[in-house]
Amino acid sequence: MREGPRRFEDHPLRSAVLNEIHARPFHMMEAPRIVLNYAFMTDAGHADAARDRLAALCIRNGLPQPAAHARHHVVDLCGGTLRWESHAEFTTYSWDARGGAGALPAETPFGEAFEAPGPLMVAARLDLVADQRPIAELLSGFDPGSLAVSEVAGGRGLIASDFREDGDGYTRLLVVDRGLEPQEAGPIVQRLLELETYRTLAMLGLPEAQRLHPELRRIEMDLVANTGRFRASEGFEANRALLDDLTAQAGDLEAGAAESAFRFGASRAYSEIVRLRLNAMDEQPIAGYSSFTAFLARRMAPAMRTCQTVEGRQQDLSRKLARAAALLRARVDVELSQQNRALLDSMNRRARLQLRLQQTVEGLSVAAISYYIVGLIGYLAKGSSVVGFELDPAHVTAFAVIPVALFVWFLVRRIRSKHNDGHGAD
Incomplete structure (x- = not known):
């Protein structure tokens, strides 16, 4: 008799690792479709509360509940599909239903009864429509000053956005179906929503860089002044006072670097995700319009460079302060050794x-x-x-x-x- 496959003891994380690749699959979509996408900033406690509220919503509507430690959940609600995802520092809710461009559906999951798990960061509305009208007519409702338009899927689809809020507080995104298959439209919609989410989150590093700039400038000027004092200072007490000042500056710098390290690292990661999503869409520019890649590169690149510059200044200042403190500490140690030697000589004379x-x-x-x-x-x-x-x-x-x-x-x-x-x- 042929034996069955041998069973081994699973690693505790094996199931989670294997299932992660299937955590956010693309969904097939057909025009006309409307998608509302929200992202709320949440910490670990807020994320757990959001899961509990989602479970309560599912219970009230007789729907399957999310698992105790689930990071994503999908249910049918209000005539559409609600997708909930929990990320490291934000939680997203995406709801799509049948409908085209125009007024919002009368009933959505985000009405008065909805409890936001944290501060709102992203609110996007995406319309998937099948329309053969000229491009100029399709885009009449967008701001031409910040409009980005591209063809995707070999010309079978058109994507557009002006990255501005409409009267309802949503960033408008448009996908025009000109022969897209359902398995093509779904990935395009999801990537556009992720693009809007991650490009917004990536920009969070800019206010942090702007906040740190005056403090870095102050430390740089103080370092220049203390370097001049270092060249002219004489005596143990003067050098020790200067060393205390350098140590205080290093403490201020490291405190700011520690506070901003996560934000700058997250901005780099989000910016890279934006680049990958743009590459995956393989957009083709349309004459007379800026592509998504060109528009976001022009608008995001300066902010990302500012973050990189501030982070580089922090690292450069840290090295300079460390070198100055090391040199000054060596001078203080030499002077202290000389004082100790003089003290020992005095003690020897007394002993004699x-x-x-x-x-x-x-x-x-x-x-x-x-x-x-x-x-x-x-x-x-x-x-x-x-x-x-x-x-x-x-x-x-x-x-x-x-x-x-x-x-x-x-x-x-x-x-x-x-x-x-x-x-x-x-």
Whole structure:
């Protein structure tokens, strides 16, 4: 009997990794179709709340609920299809229903009962229509000053937008079906919506760069001034004060860099997604109109360069501050070493003076003790008659001076040696 395939223990993330490639599939669409797309800025807590609200909406309408940790969910609602997606810092809701250009549908999921999970960042309306009228008539409702128009799918489709809000607060996007298959229209619609979402999010880095510019300018000017002080400063206290100033500047710079690192990194990633979506659409320019690629390159590139410039200035300033602080710290260390050496020399001189004083005191001690002992011996000699013989006190005293002095000197040296051995052992 043939055995079935052997089962192995799955990695905890295997299912999530395998399913991620199918998380946002393209959907087939046929004209006429209207799509409303919203993106709200959300953190982790807001994203969980949005999932809970979506689950409550599904329960009220008898629809399947999203899984506990789902990042995307699709349900049929209000005569159309609602798609919910949770991203790293934003959450999107996309609803499409049958209908063409004109008034909004009477009923949408985004009415009074809808609770936004966070601040609104993107609101886009896309109309997919089948229309063979001349291009000028199709685009009569758009602002010609910021209009971008291109052909896609080998001329079977036309895309257009002026990237401005209409009276309802939506950025208008238009896709004209001139022979598109449903499997072609779906990807074009999704890429255009993603293009609008990610080009808006990419621009969030510009206000951050503009906010940081005055602070960077201040740090640059302070660095120039402190560099001049560094060349002229002398003395340990002056150099230490200058080092404190450089350290404070480095702290301010790193704080700003840490605050903006995520925003600049996200802007780079979003800008790259915009580029990839434009490449995937393979648009063909139309004479007399700016293409999406040319328009967004002209409008987005300066903002992205500004972000890159500010980020580069942060890195360059960080290196300069680090070098200046290192040089100044080396100077402070040298001056501190010189101070320590001078202090050690002073301590050595004091120790030598103490030794000389100690030796002087020892000599005086030997003389004083010897004097008293010799005096005692003289008194004994004077009283020798008491024991039956008489000694000349002067002779006894004279003969006793040298032995007594040697004995006392030896005794003092011995006591000092013991003390020194005790200190050495400690």
